[in-house]
Amino acid sequence: MNEQNDTPSEQPTGAKQDAIDINDFVFAATGARVRRLTLPSGEHWFPAVDVGVHLGYVNTRQGVHWHVAADCERSLGDLVRTVYGTETSRNIAGHGLKKSMRMVNLRGLIQLVNGCTKPECAPFKEWVSEVIETIQRDGSYVLDPAPVQPSPDGTTAYLMPQQVADAIVRLEERNIRADEELAVARIERIEQMRRTNEHLGRITDQLGLTNEHLGRVSDHLGRTNDHLGRVNDRLGTLADRVGGVHDVLGRLADSLDVIADRLRPAGPARSAVTPQRLLATWRAKNLVVTEDVHAVAAYLAPALVHGPVHCRLEEVADRTGLTLDRVHDCVRMLLKRGCMRQAGVGAGGLPVYVLP
Structure with a gap:
């Protein structure tokens, strides 16, 4: 199983080399690099969930049911067990895959692309239509040989169709712009988080100073209340003493009146x-x-x-x-x-x- 990357997968020993690089072909069709399983015969199978997500299908299983022929899709467990045997099927989990995952071959992938309504799939659909039209008119469709030296095994590479190449270029440019926008957004987000953290730090410091000031005010109020309590106690004692003095003076005045009456x-x-x-x-x-x-x-x-x-x-x-x-x-x-x-x-x- 080859993971999603930008590097073409190695062909199995004895397998026929693809005329068009499969990674570029799939990228032109889906707009993304998807995982694939290449059998010893050279046939490629792709996780339907990867293809469906990048093509905008909300329900991948329903999309496969509607658009993919029965002989173009299989479960990963059946596919691996049929080709590689039971021992290899036990190691599927190590690649982040499940045995119940639905797989589609290249024909199934093209069927899913034809059923997709995303504008990015239009160039690929146009090329497929051109291929069908050319075959119907000329009886065959031939790719132009690439201007490169023949490979050591004697096979010949072919040019990518212009519509597919243009689609790949547009998708690559879109991805580059998206990466740049994402990088700018990340920088802005980091800067915003930094400013927010600084602001929160200042607020925290201010709250700390305010809490300290409130603590000092509370201590001062406590001491003031204690002082007022002592003053009230002293005033109460003084009032009691004044009342006692008034009583004494009253009794003294009464005694003086009695004495004056006796002397008069x-x-x-x-x-x-x-x-x-x-x-x-x-x-x-x-x-x-x-x-x-x-x-x-x-x-x-x-x-x-x-x-x-x-x-x-x-x-x-x-x-x-x-x-x-x-x-x-x-x-x-x-x-x-x-x-x-x-x-x-x-x-x-x-x-x-x-x-x-």
């Missing part, structure tokens, strides 16, 4: 003071400034005109509808404005308030 001499009797007059006096001195304070004062005034008052803030809140914190603030306001004073602590820890 007793005033005239207030048996004639009424709750309405007491509230009017507080309003005249602008001591009651809001409705909430007035409500608490109106609740405490009737009890204050009769003596000390054990003030339960919860009860005042229930009676006035104010919140407990608001009642506490109002009581502190009355104490600070001098409307009443604390005279100590009674049973159950309740503060005792009296008029100043």
